[in-house]
Amino acid sequence: EAQVTQNPRYLITVTGKKLTVTCSQNMNHEYMSWYRQDPGLGLRQIYYSMNVEVTDKGDVPEGYKVSRKEKRNFPLILESPSPNQTSLYFCASSSSWEQYFGPGTRLTVT
């Protein structure tokens, strides 16, 4: 089954404790992207990747890092999470124009 998976689905953590949210797709897509969703703000792009070792900033990259060492994986790293990074995070992948979204990761930073 073609899908985008994210782990963990839910995470509660404390300020400053490094964390990684994994994203994996099994569709051999070149394009992958991370978004955060906050009430009233819609989806905001954090980082995107056009292919392996090619990443670029979206609209809200501050406080986040990504890497794309393999085509199927695109982890999101929060080196020092802060409460303003509490949000719902979505990973997505695409080979052309149709983006497939993962199920989301709900992150709470206390």
Place this chain on the structure above:
Amino acid sequence: GQQVMQIPQYQHVQEGEDFTTYCNSSTTLSNIQWYKQRPGGHPVFLIQLVKSGEVKKQKRLTFQFGEAKKNSSLHITATQTTDVGTYFCAGSNAGGTSYGKLTFGQGTILTVHP
């Protein structure tokens, strides 16, 4: 930077009524996509528009891309309870068939009363 504004933020309709949501971009777009997100779910791709003045239909849904490629609309005819959810537009300046940087509108939350 590029901004995409979407209105209205909320829309409550009676089942059978029509519904329209509008997107306006601060810059000319190369393409615009529309997504639907059911409550508690993830966004699901509906369609992409690329050409100036393009109109596409999917059953009761009609999508339009403005002549200047700076605005777009989604119209649902005779809403059903299954149409409930949040509808997002997303614009890109990237050429070709892939996205690059993508900016989403704030979304319109549609409620349909039976």
